[in-house]
Amino acid sequence: DAKTTQPTSMDCAEGRAANLPCNHSTISGNEYVYWYRQIHSQGPQYIIHGLKNNETNEMASLIITEDRKSSTLILPHATLRDTAVYYCIGRGSTLGRLYFGRGTQLTVWP
Amino acid sequence: DSGVTQTPKHLITATGQRVTLRCSPRSGDLSVYWYQQSLDQGLQFLIHYYNGEERAKGNILERFSAQQFPDLHSELNLSSLELGDSALYFCASSDGEQFFGPGTRLTVL
Numbered sequence: 001d002a003k004t005t006q007p008t009s010m011d012c013a014e015g016r017a018a019n020l021p022c023n024h025s026t027i028s029g030n031e032y033v034y035w036y037r038q039i040h041s042q043g044p045q046y047i048i049h050g051l052k053n054n055e056t057n058e059m060a061s062l063i064i065t066e067d068r069k070s071s072t073l074i075l076p077h078a079t080l081r082d083t084a085v086y087y088c089i090g091r092g093s094t095l096g097r098l099y100f101g102r103g104t105q106l107t108v109w110p
Numbered sequence: 111d112s113g114v115t116q117t118p119k120h121l122i123t124a125t126g127q128r129v130t131l132r133c134s135p136r137s138g139d140l141s142v143y144w145y146q147q148s149l150d151q152g153l154q155f156l157i158h159y160y161n162g163e164e165r166a167k168g169n170i171l172e173r174f175s176a177q178q179f180p181d182l183h184s185e186l187n188l189s190s191l192e193l194g195d196s197a198l199y200f201c202a203s204s205d206g207e208q209f210f211g212p213g214t215r216l217t218v219l
Contacts, residue, residue: 034207043112043200043210044153087153095141097166098208100153 004088009105018075020104022088025069031092033064035073036100037084044087044100047073078108113137114203114211122217128189131214135182135203141165142184143208144176148197159184191218 005023012018024033035047048055048062050071055062061074075082087103113136123129135142144156155168159178170176173191178184188195196218202208 038153041198041213041215043114043202043212044208045112046207046209049207095158095160095165095204097143097155097158097168098145098153098202099155100145102152 004090004101006086006088006101006104008102009107011107011109012075012078014080014108014110015077018078018082018106018108020073020075020086020088020106021070022073023070024088024090027068027090028092029068031090033062033068033071034089034091034098035060035062036087036089036098037082038087038103039081039084044098047086049091078106080108080110082106083108112209112211114201114209116199116201116211116214118214119212120215120217122219123191124219125191125193127191127218128187129191129216131186131188131199131201131216133184133186133201133203133211135184135201136205136209139203139205139209140182141204142178142182143202143204144170144184144186145200145202145210146197147200147213148194153200156186188216193218 034049036044038044050062064071085103115134140161156170158166198213202210
């Protein structure tokens with residue numbers, strides 16, 4: 001599974017879009033990019049995943065560059081409840097383990 | 111609510127003791143994964159079971175073992191506990207995406 005690199009921390013004003021970057025330059029052609037978040041010691045929560053096309057669901061949008069070496073998770077209207085650690089994970093198999101790095105601590109301020 | 115349940119929520123025990131953590135997956139999910147989260151190591155994969163069979167092992171200590179029962183619930187057994195085993199233990203069940211339980215916080219004194 002690909003190694004990913006994320007900024008240690010970011011902050012965002014409530015109501016604004018939060019754009020969380022992730023570099024995964026070693027990702028292989030069949031590996032998906034997954035995003036999870038963990039709110040203060042709760043169990044990690046699945047957000048979204050994609051292969052090469054941009055994806056959107058009720059929680060977020062995922063933009064993957066054409067060369068697939070990086071991606072951005074977008075929370076369109078961040079709220080205080082979005083304060084969490086966000087993990088970007090490269091995953092080659094739907095049955096495989098998840099490799100969690102240190103993630104990005106996103107703090108949404110009022 | 112992910113649909114995955116874990117018991118107990120908190121566990122406090124002494125060094126040298128043995129404990130069992132329990133996980134009930136979402137209805138219909140055949141896969142159960144166990145992860146450990148400590149302050150210095152982050153979230154680490156321990157072991158994966160699929161329909162009762164062990165599928166993959168991570169950095170799981172020999173003092174730790176797990177099993178998945180015919181009803182698909184899983185138990186993680188931790189023995190000869192050490193102070194460093196204090197951590198959050200999460201299980202996840204999966205039909206593709208992994209859905210995590212609320213965790214068991216283990217404190218070894």
